[in-house]
Amino acid sequence: AIRPRPLVAGNWKMNGLVLGVNEFDAIATGVAAREVGRAEVLICPPFTLISRFAAAAAGQHIKIGAQDCHPKSSGAHTGDVSAEMVKDAGASYVIVGHSERRVCYGESDALVRSKAEAARRAGLVAIICIGETQAEREAGRTIDVVGTQLAGSLPAGATGANTVIAYEPVWAIGTGLTPTVDDVKVVHDFIRSRLVEALEGEGHELRILYGGSVKPSNAAELMAVDNVDGALVGGASLKATDFLGIAAAY
Ligand code: PEP
Numbered sequence: 504a505i506r507p508r509p510l511v512a513g514n515w516k517m518n519g520l521v522l523g524v525n526e527f528d529a530i531a532t533g534v535a536a537r538e539v540g541r542a543e544v545l546i547c548p549p550f551t552l553i554s555r556f557a558a559a560a561a562g563q564h565i566k567i568g569a570q571d572c573h574p575k576s577s578g579a580h581t582g583d584v585s586a587e588m589v590k591d592a593g594a595s596y597v598i599v600g601h602s603e604r605r606v607c608y609g610e611s612d613a614l615v616r617s618k619a620e621a622a623r624r625a626g627l628v629a630i631i632c633i634g635e636t637q638a639e640r641e642a643g644r645t646i647d648v649v650g651t652q653l654a655g656s657l658p659a660g661a662t663g664a665n666t667v668i669a670y671e672p673v674w675a676i677g678t679g680l681t682p683t684v685d686d687v688k689v690v691h692d693f694i695r696s697r698l699v700e701a702l703e704g705e706g707h708e709l710r711i712l713y714g715g716s717v718k719p720s721n722a723a724e725l726m727a728v729d730n731v732d733g734a735l736v737g738g739a740s741l742k743a744t745d746f747l748g749i750a751a752a753y
Pocket of ligand 1: 514671675676677678679714715716717735736737738739
């Protein structure tokens with residue numbers, strides 16, 4: 504099958520103040536100067552910087568996304584932000600079900616699916632995160648856990664145009680640890696087979712990102728793995744040179 508265009512996405516998490524956004528300008532400039540390969544490049548800053556970055560990115564190739572959204576479009580939900588608001592602020596993507604949200608806020612697969620459905624309703628691409636914990640891996644339950652999360656979080660009728668899957672082993676996030684390329688291949692091949700079972704031919708079109716301690720030094724070997732269609736990058740996305748170095752490998 505023809506591989507989909509890779510996506511390299513940066514998740515800034517709860518980092519970034521107006522005074523310190525030079526890194527975004529440096530990333531956008533690098534993307535505009537084609538310092539990256541054929542990958543589509545996305546930055547997901549905190550909500551507070553989406554409008555500013557979207558304005559700076561207007562007419563450029565870099566995309567902007569959010570890190571979460573509420574399932575409802577509006578209403579009495581103090582402190583929440585809807586997919587429609589994210590879209591209105593100028594974003595085109597939203598991450599849903601990141602492990603930090605699944606762990607800190609007890610987000611269930613059903614909630615994550617409803618957020619992915621909200622993203623589609625608003626015209627955003629959802630990046631659905633799944634991945635096992637260290638204890639689950641050690642217990643030999645990786646495939647079981649990833650399969651359950653995927654089945655529970657993936658909306659019916661997902662397409663390559665509206666949905667991306669990010670496989671992020673929880674124990675690899677922010678730790679400097681990564682699975683072996685063989686382990687990554689096993690999980691990505693499994694996710695692809697489940698996508699094709701659920702969505703038939705369309706299942707080949709969804710990009711499956713790897714996330715968890717991606718750096719310039721390991722990006723190329725990860726990208727060479729079958730069914731790795733890009734990266735979701737946390738820590739290294741905060742430094743323009745590192746993030747551009749990763750994007751160049753995809
Ligand atoms: C993430 O949180 O999505 C992530 C992959 O983080 P890091 O790259 O820092 O491991």
